Amino acid sequence: MAGEGEKKPVLEMVQADGADEGCVTFVLHDEDHTLGNSLRYMVMKNADVEFCGYSITHPSESKINFRIQTRGGIPATEPLRKGLNDLSDVCQHVLNTFQVRFCFRFNSN
Amino acid sequence: MYHEAALPRRRRGRRGSKMAANMSNVEDIRSRVLLGEFGVKNVHTTDFPGNYPGYDDTWDMQRFQKNFTMDIVDLDENCMEFDMVGIDAAIANAFRRILLAEVPTMAVEKVFIYNNTSIIQDEVLAHRLGLIPIKADPRLFEYRNAGEESGEDAGSEIDTIQLQLKVKCSRNPRASKDSSDPQELYLNHMVYSGDMKWMPIGNQADVFADANIGPVHDDILIAQLRPGQELDIIMHCVKGIGKDHAKFSPVATASYRLLPEITLLEPIEGEKAERLKRCFSRGVIHLEELNGKKVAMVVNSRLDTCSREVLRHDDLKNLVKLGRVRDHFIFTVESTGVLPPEVLVTEAIKVLMTKCQRFLNELDNTDME
Numbered sequence: 001m002a003g004e005g006e007k008k009p010v011l012e013m014v015q016a017d018g019a020d021e022g023c024v025t026f027v028l029h030d031e032d033h034t035l036g037n038s039l040r041y042m043v044m045k046n047a048d049v050e051f052c053g054y055s056i057t058h059p060s061e062s063k064i065n066f067r068i069q070t071r072g073g074i075p076a077t078e079p080l081r082k083g084l085n086d087l088s089d090v091c092q093h094v095l096n097t098f099q100v101r102f103c104f105r106f107n108s109n
Numbered sequence: 110m111y112h113e114a115a116l117p118r119r120r121r122g123r124r125g126s127k128m129a130a131n132m133s134n135v136e137d138i139r140s141r142v143l144l145g146e147f148g149v150k151n152v153h154t155t156d157f158p159g160n161y162p163g164y165d166d167t168w169d170m171q172r173f174q175k176n177f178t179m180d181i182v183d184l185d186e187n188c189m190e191f192d193m194v195g196i197d198a199a200i201a202n203a204f205r206r207i208l209l210a211e212v213p214t215m216a217v218e219k220v221f222i223y224n225n226t227s228i229i230q231d232e233v234l235a236h237r238l239g240l241i242p243i244k245a246d247p248r249l250f251e252y253r254n255a256g257e258e259s260g261e262d263a264g265s266e267i268d269t270i271q272l273q274l275k276v277k278c279s280r281n282p283r284a285s286k287d288s289s290d291p292q293e294l295y296l297n298h299m300v301y302s303g304d305m306k307w308m309p310i311g312n313q314a315d316v317f318a319d320a321n322i323g324p325v326h327d328d329i330l331i332a333q334l335r336p337g338q339e340l341d342i343i344m345h346c347v348k349g350i351g352k353d354h355a356k357f358s359p360v361a362t363a364s365y366r367l368l369p370e371i372t373l374l375e376p377i378e379g380e381k382a383e384r385l386k387r388c389f390s391r392g393v394i395h396l397e398e399l400n401g402k403k404v405a406m407v408v409n410s411r412l413d414t415c416s417r418e419v420l421r422h423d424d425l426k427n428l429v430k431l432g433r434v435r436d437h438f439i440f441t442v443e444s445t446g447v448l449p450p451e452v453l454v455t456e457a458i459k460v461l462m463t464k465c466q467r468f469l470n471e472l473d474n475t476d477m478e
Contacts, residue, residue, distance in 0.1 A: 011471040028468065034206040035464050041199035045168035047158040081472055086168055088465040090200060093170075094193070095458045097179045101191075102451050105181050 013077075014065075024076035026066045032056060036064045042090075043083035048074050135161065137432075142367065144431040146420045154197055154435070187361075188443045189450035192368075194436060201365055201438045207457040208363035210351035213252075214447050215245045215270060217344045217356075224341035227300075229332045234342075237332075238274075239356045241302050242325040242445040243346050245270055248456075249316075253347045266311030270322055270346040273308050276300050278334035298334050303327030305344070325446035359453055361443040367433035369413045375428050377405045385429070388419040411439070 051069035177195035302324040351358035382405035
């Protein structure tokens, strides 16, 4: 579990007793649709994931419940980690492409 | 260009009916948003693994990199229009939301009013001062810690910019006796943002010697005074994000739209072609002379505003298919002048990367415990 003492929690995992590791709800603090929807898209693109969704519990609280259910007994942290890595790689590629395009335009003017 | 009628005609007017996915319109469902007469269809992304037999929709970074392109269409000092093709709406929307609310800027936060005898109330004046965009690169400053809040001494040179506004209005001794123009009668009766002076703290005078820090625009009217009224105000600017208060938003606006697509299902000629041309925005449809008759051709669907006017004409509505390309985003970013728009876009992408990294680090930390 993240968060100890007076440090604010960033990421929590909620799991029903007796459920296998494949069905977990992550609580992501200080996040909203910006990361929630884009991360949900990246996790859904994973073939091992049976269910992925997020919800904002209450609009006054800035946290999201992000649920992942996997098939085949894979622990749910794996698709989450892969989704975060893939999203980060997408951003890196978009950034590189944009900078190349911008330099190209800047130099040709 | 018109297609031979290979696509099955849709039954229009049936609200809420889903399109059956058969061989010929699978590509349509996957890649186009259909603009129908009574509603918009195929809005959501459906290309997830397992939804379409025969398609491999698992995330493939190579395939993404091959299909993804960007194109900067228009760029000037405050406004930029660029295209992103091959990305999903979830991520494009994330960039838009970050541009509006999570790219930091500097703005006036604390206003110390030593004297305000104008008719603008203190709080209204402070609100107006907060909304003035301040030209200072926020990447060179830190966030102020929320802990120590204790009067003027809390600001340090790394997280605060100090500005001063000191204006006194007086009667103009050289005005003629019977003029009624305030411009002539009074001195300093209009307080503009150009009157805000930067007071460097600590080593800011050396670090920012060549970048003159102050409001972006000099001609924003803050208050009006009459003789005897004065303003004596010190302002502290801090770094913040738009999520906290809209004054910190670095864009006038950032928005995107999908590329429209207009397909003519049959050749349209003569008088019908003229009417068709008037249904769309100017420059979208061009009338070509073929065999003595005017034939309509779609020349530049990007200019269309998708008003669906053509669907209001009974004889034209079945001859045209309106849609949008689901993964082609036309972004427009207009900056308030704090940072140039291309810098804002790169900062927004970096913010999303930082968010991902934060949770990856958190996952790694919990795994190690």
